Amino acid sequence: MSPNSILQLDEKERAVIVARLEVLPPDIHFSSGGPFQNISRDEMIKHVENGDKIGKEYVRIEMDFLRAFKSGELFKTLETLAA
Protein backbone atom coordinates (compact mmCIF):
# COMPACT_ATOMS: atom_id res chain seq x y z
CA MET A 1 0.00 0.00 0.00
CA SER A 2 1.40 3.40 -0.94
CA PRO A 3 1.85 6.14 1.69
CA ASN A 4 -0.99 8.07 0.03
CA SER A 5 -3.33 5.07 0.27
CA ILE A 6 -2.45 4.63 3.94
CA LEU A 7 -3.19 8.32 4.53
CA GLN A 8 -6.54 8.02 2.76
CA LEU A 9 -7.44 4.88 4.74
CA ASP A 10 -6.55 6.66 7.97
CA GLU A 11 -8.81 9.58 7.04
CA LYS A 12 -11.67 7.26 6.09
CA GLU A 13 -11.39 5.37 9.36
CA ARG A 14 -11.40 8.60 11.32
CA ALA A 15 -14.51 9.78 9.44
CA VAL A 16 -16.32 6.52 10.27
CA ILE A 17 -15.43 6.80 13.95
CA VAL A 18 -16.43 10.47 14.15
CA ALA A 19 -19.80 9.53 12.62
CA ARG A 20 -20.20 6.81 15.29
CA LEU A 21 -19.32 9.33 18.02
CA GLU A 22 -21.71 11.99 16.74
CA VAL A 23 -24.75 9.77 17.33
CA LEU A 24 -23.90 9.36 21.02
CA PRO A 25 -25.46 11.59 23.71
CA PRO A 26 -23.26 14.60 24.55
CA ASP A 27 -23.10 13.72 28.25
CA ILE A 28 -21.31 10.39 27.72
CA HIS A 29 -17.73 10.38 29.02
CA PHE A 30 -14.80 8.10 28.19
CA SER A 31 -12.28 7.07 30.82
CA SER A 32 -9.03 5.22 30.45
CA GLY A 33 -5.33 5.67 30.10
CA GLY A 34 -3.37 8.17 32.11
CA PRO A 35 -4.41 10.31 35.06
CA PHE A 36 -7.17 12.87 34.57
CA GLN A 37 -8.42 11.34 31.34
CA ASN A 38 -12.13 11.92 31.55
CA ILE A 39 -13.17 12.85 28.07
CA SER A 40 -16.56 14.10 26.89
CA ARG A 41 -18.05 13.08 23.54
CA ASP A 42 -17.22 16.43 21.91
CA GLU A 43 -13.65 16.33 23.25
CA MET A 44 -13.24 12.79 21.89
CA ILE A 45 -14.47 13.92 18.46
CA LYS A 46 -11.73 16.59 18.49
CA HIS A 47 -9.10 14.03 19.53
CA VAL A 48 -10.13 11.75 16.66
CA GLU A 49 -10.27 14.59 14.12
CA ASN A 50 -6.83 15.84 15.24
CA GLY A 51 -5.39 12.33 15.03
CA ASP A 52 -3.56 12.71 18.35
CA LYS A 53 -2.57 9.87 20.70
CA ILE A 54 -5.96 9.66 22.45
CA GLY A 55 -7.83 9.89 19.15
CA LYS A 56 -5.64 7.25 17.49
CA GLU A 57 -6.21 4.83 20.36
CA TYR A 58 -9.96 5.37 20.20
CA VAL A 59 -9.97 4.72 16.43
CA ARG A 60 -7.84 1.59 16.84
CA ILE A 61 -10.20 0.08 19.42
CA GLU A 62 -13.29 0.91 17.37
CA MET A 63 -11.72 -0.52 14.19
CA ASP A 64 -10.60 -3.68 16.06
CA PHE A 65 -14.22 -4.16 17.10
CA LEU A 66 -15.62 -3.55 13.61
CA ARG A 67 -13.07 -5.95 12.06
CA ALA A 68 -13.82 -8.61 14.69
CA PHE A 69 -17.54 -8.15 14.02
CA LYS A 70 -17.01 -8.56 10.26
CA SER A 71 -14.63 -11.53 10.50
CA GLY A 72 -16.79 -13.40 13.00
CA GLU A 73 -14.04 -13.39 15.63
CA LEU A 74 -16.28 -11.43 17.99
CA PHE A 75 -19.00 -14.09 17.89
CA LYS A 76 -16.46 -16.91 18.22
CA THR A 77 -15.22 -15.27 21.41
CA LEU A 78 -18.76 -14.99 22.75
CA GLU A 79 -19.53 -18.62 21.84
CA THR A 80 -16.41 -19.80 23.66
CA LEU A 81 -17.45 -17.95 26.80
CA ALA A 82 -21.02 -19.25 26.60
CA ALA A 83 -19.79 -22.87 26.58
Add this chain to the structure above:
Amino acid sequence: MRVVVVTNPSDDTPTEYLQTWVQEVIEAAEKLADTKVHELKGKDATKKNLATLVEKVHPSLILFNGHGDHDCIRGFRGEILIKADENVALLEGKIVHALACQSARTLGPEAIRIGGLAFLGYRENFKFHHYNKKTATEQKTDPLATLFLQPAFIPLLRLVEGKTVEDAFRQSQKLCAENLRMALTSTSTVLNTAVASALYHNLKHQVLLGEKSASF
Protein backbone atom coordinates in the same frame (compact mmCIF):
# COMPACT_ATOMS: atom_id res chain seq x y z
CA MET B 1 -6.08 -13.72 59.91
CA ARG B 2 -6.41 -13.06 56.16
CA VAL B 3 -5.38 -9.55 55.13
CA VAL B 4 -6.43 -7.46 52.12
CA VAL B 5 -4.81 -4.19 51.06
CA VAL B 6 -6.76 -1.87 48.78
CA THR B 7 -5.40 1.23 47.03
CA ASN B 8 -7.86 3.97 46.13
CA PRO B 9 -6.20 7.24 45.06
CA SER B 10 -9.61 8.60 44.04
CA ASP B 11 -8.17 11.85 42.66
CA ASP B 12 -10.19 12.20 39.46
CA THR B 13 -13.55 11.06 38.15
CA PRO B 14 -12.42 7.66 36.79
CA THR B 15 -10.66 6.69 40.04
CA GLU B 16 -13.63 8.00 42.07
CA TYR B 17 -15.83 5.54 40.18
CA LEU B 18 -13.38 2.73 41.01
CA GLN B 19 -13.43 3.65 44.68
CA THR B 20 -17.22 3.66 44.70
CA TRP B 21 -17.41 0.25 43.05
CA VAL B 22 -14.79 -1.48 45.21
CA GLN B 23 -16.66 -0.52 48.41
CA GLU B 24 -18.99 -3.53 48.07
CA VAL B 25 -15.94 -5.81 48.04
CA ILE B 26 -14.41 -4.05 51.05
CA GLU B 27 -17.68 -4.29 53.00
CA ALA B 28 -18.03 -8.00 52.18
CA ALA B 29 -14.46 -8.68 53.30
CA GLU B 30 -14.90 -6.70 56.52
CA LYS B 31 -17.93 -8.82 57.45
CA LEU B 32 -15.78 -11.95 57.44
CA ALA B 33 -14.53 -12.74 60.94
CA ASP B 34 -11.12 -13.90 59.76
CA THR B 35 -10.41 -11.02 57.35
CA LYS B 36 -8.92 -7.58 57.89
CA VAL B 37 -8.96 -4.84 55.24
CA HIS B 38 -6.47 -1.97 55.03
CA GLU B 39 -7.28 0.80 52.58
CA LEU B 40 -4.81 3.38 51.26
CA LYS B 41 -7.18 6.12 50.27
CA GLY B 42 -6.70 9.50 48.57
CA LYS B 43 -3.43 11.22 49.55
CA ASP B 44 -2.44 8.13 51.57
CA ALA B 45 -2.07 6.12 48.35
CA THR B 46 1.70 6.64 48.12
CA LYS B 47 4.63 4.37 47.33
CA LYS B 48 6.08 4.77 50.82
CA ASN B 49 2.78 4.00 52.56
CA LEU B 50 2.24 0.93 50.39
CA ALA B 51 5.68 -0.47 51.23
CA THR B 52 5.25 0.23 54.95
CA LEU B 53 1.79 -1.31 55.04
CA VAL B 54 2.66 -4.43 53.05
CA GLU B 55 5.73 -5.10 55.20
CA LYS B 56 3.70 -4.59 58.38
CA VAL B 57 0.44 -6.48 57.68
CA HIS B 58 1.58 -9.09 55.10
CA PRO B 59 -1.52 -9.13 52.92
CA SER B 60 -2.28 -12.17 50.81
CA LEU B 61 -4.51 -10.13 48.49
CA ILE B 62 -3.88 -6.64 47.07
CA LEU B 63 -6.56 -4.79 45.12
CA PHE B 64 -5.05 -1.93 43.13
CA ASN B 65 -7.47 0.67 41.79
CA GLY B 66 -5.91 3.49 39.83
CA HIS B 67 -4.20 4.54 36.69
CA GLY B 68 -1.41 2.44 35.32
CA ASP B 69 1.05 1.77 32.61
CA HIS B 70 2.59 -1.40 31.21
CA ASP B 71 5.16 -1.56 34.03
CA CYS B 72 3.52 0.27 36.93
CA ILE B 73 0.42 1.18 38.91
CA ARG B 74 -0.10 4.70 40.16
CA GLY B 75 -1.48 6.19 43.36
CA PHE B 76 -2.45 9.69 44.45
CA ARG B 77 -1.81 12.37 41.83
CA GLY B 78 0.00 9.94 39.56
CA GLU B 79 2.70 8.85 42.03
CA ILE B 80 4.03 5.42 41.11
CA LEU B 81 3.03 2.90 43.79
CA ILE B 82 4.57 -0.20 42.33
CA LYS B 83 6.93 -0.61 39.38
CA ALA B 84 8.36 -3.68 37.67
CA ASP B 85 12.03 -2.68 38.00
CA GLU B 86 11.78 -0.95 41.39
CA ASN B 87 9.66 -2.46 44.16
CA VAL B 88 7.87 -5.40 42.53
CA ALA B 89 9.28 -7.63 45.31
CA LEU B 90 6.39 -6.36 47.46
CA LEU B 91 4.11 -8.61 45.41
CA GLU B 92 5.94 -11.84 46.25
CA GLY B 93 3.50 -14.49 47.46
CA LYS B 94 0.50 -12.24 46.82
CA ILE B 95 -2.66 -12.43 44.76
CA VAL B 96 -3.08 -9.14 42.88
CA HIS B 97 -6.11 -7.66 41.19
CA ALA B 98 -5.10 -4.60 39.17
CA LEU B 99 -7.80 -2.37 37.82
CA ALA B 100 -5.09 -0.25 36.27
CA CYS B 101 -4.45 0.14 32.56
CA GLN B 102 -1.90 -2.11 30.82
CA SER B 103 -0.29 -3.33 34.05
CA ALA B 104 -0.65 -7.01 33.09
CA ARG B 105 1.75 -6.45 30.19
CA THR B 106 5.07 -5.98 32.03
CA LEU B 107 4.36 -5.53 35.76
CA GLY B 108 2.13 -8.64 35.92
CA PRO B 109 4.62 -11.08 34.34
CA GLU B 110 7.43 -9.60 36.45
CA ALA B 111 5.36 -10.03 39.63
CA ILE B 112 4.85 -13.70 38.77
CA ARG B 113 8.52 -14.14 37.86
CA ILE B 114 9.66 -12.96 41.30
CA GLY B 115 7.21 -15.24 43.12
CA GLY B 116 3.84 -13.52 43.02
CA LEU B 117 0.99 -16.03 43.29
CA ALA B 118 -1.44 -14.62 40.73
CA PHE B 119 -2.05 -11.40 38.83
CA LEU B 120 -5.46 -10.55 37.42
CA GLY B 121 -5.45 -7.46 35.20
CA TYR B 122 -5.46 -5.91 31.74
CA ARG B 123 -2.77 -5.92 29.05
CA GLU B 124 -4.21 -2.78 27.46
CA ASN B 125 -6.07 0.25 28.77
CA PHE B 126 -9.18 -0.69 30.73
CA LYS B 127 -12.02 1.19 29.07
CA PHE B 128 -15.15 2.41 30.71
CA HIS B 129 -17.80 4.89 29.67
CA HIS B 130 -20.04 6.76 32.08
CA TYR B 131 -22.24 9.81 32.60
CA ASN B 132 -19.70 11.76 34.67
CA LYS B 133 -21.63 11.44 37.93
CA LYS B 134 -20.20 13.01 41.07
CA THR B 135 -21.75 11.29 44.09
CA ALA B 136 -21.08 7.69 45.10
CA THR B 137 -24.78 6.82 44.86
CA GLU B 138 -25.01 8.21 41.32
CA GLN B 139 -21.77 6.47 40.31
CA LYS B 140 -23.00 3.12 41.63
CA THR B 141 -26.25 3.44 39.67
CA ASP B 142 -24.78 4.98 36.49
CA PRO B 143 -26.22 2.59 33.86
CA LEU B 144 -23.24 2.93 31.52
CA ALA B 145 -20.51 2.55 34.14
CA THR B 146 -22.32 -0.49 35.56
CA LEU B 147 -21.82 -2.40 32.30
CA PHE B 148 -18.04 -2.07 32.68
CA LEU B 149 -17.46 -2.00 36.43
CA GLN B 150 -19.82 -4.79 37.47
CA PRO B 151 -17.82 -7.43 35.49
CA ALA B 152 -14.61 -6.00 36.92
CA PHE B 153 -15.59 -5.88 40.60
CA ILE B 154 -18.34 -8.42 41.33
CA PRO B 155 -15.99 -11.42 40.78
CA LEU B 156 -13.80 -10.04 43.58
CA LEU B 157 -16.58 -10.93 46.00
CA ARG B 158 -16.00 -14.59 45.10
CA LEU B 159 -12.27 -14.15 45.52
CA VAL B 160 -12.74 -12.68 48.99
CA GLU B 161 -15.08 -15.57 49.87
CA GLY B 162 -12.22 -17.97 49.13
CA LYS B 163 -12.90 -19.07 45.54
CA THR B 164 -9.91 -19.47 43.21
CA VAL B 165 -8.53 -16.69 41.04
CA GLU B 166 -9.52 -18.75 38.01
CA ASP B 167 -13.12 -18.79 39.24
CA ALA B 168 -13.05 -14.98 39.66
CA PHE B 169 -11.46 -14.54 36.22
CA ARG B 170 -14.02 -16.79 34.53
CA GLN B 171 -16.91 -14.98 36.22
CA SER B 172 -15.49 -11.63 35.16
CA GLN B 173 -15.16 -12.78 31.53
CA LYS B 174 -18.65 -14.27 31.60
CA LEU B 175 -20.28 -11.10 33.00
CA CYS B 176 -18.43 -8.95 30.47
CA ALA B 177 -19.55 -11.27 27.64
CA GLU B 178 -23.17 -11.15 28.87
CA ASN B 179 -23.09 -7.34 28.85
CA LEU B 180 -21.48 -7.38 25.41
CA ARG B 181 -24.21 -9.70 24.03
CA MET B 182 -26.87 -7.40 25.49
CA ALA B 183 -25.18 -4.33 23.98
CA LEU B 184 -24.87 -5.96 20.54
CA THR B 185 -28.53 -6.84 20.39
CA SER B 186 -29.73 -3.56 21.87
CA THR B 187 -31.57 -0.93 19.83
CA SER B 188 -29.79 1.76 21.87
CA THR B 189 -27.15 3.50 19.77
CA VAL B 190 -24.93 4.10 22.79
CA LEU B 191 -24.92 0.42 23.64
CA ASN B 192 -24.50 -1.08 20.18
CA THR B 193 -21.65 1.26 19.20
CA ALA B 194 -19.38 2.73 21.88
CA VAL B 195 -20.26 0.38 24.74
CA ALA B 196 -20.00 -2.79 22.64
CA SER B 197 -16.58 -1.90 21.25
CA ALA B 198 -15.15 -1.00 24.67
CA LEU B 199 -16.55 -4.13 26.32
CA TYR B 200 -15.02 -6.27 23.58
CA HIS B 201 -11.69 -4.52 24.17
CA ASN B 202 -11.79 -5.21 27.94
CA LEU B 203 -12.88 -8.81 27.39
CA LYS B 204 -10.03 -9.46 24.96
CA HIS B 205 -7.29 -7.91 27.05
CA GLN B 206 -8.16 -9.12 30.55
CA VAL B 207 -5.70 -11.82 31.64
CA LEU B 208 -4.96 -14.09 34.56
CA LEU B 209 -1.27 -14.75 35.17
CA GLY B 210 0.33 -17.16 37.62
CA GLU B 211 -1.26 -19.91 39.71
CA LYS B 212 -4.86 -20.38 38.55
CA SER B 213 -5.80 -22.42 41.60
CA ALA B 214 -4.58 -19.76 44.04
CA SER B 215 -7.14 -18.58 46.54
CA PHE B 216 -7.27 -15.93 49.24
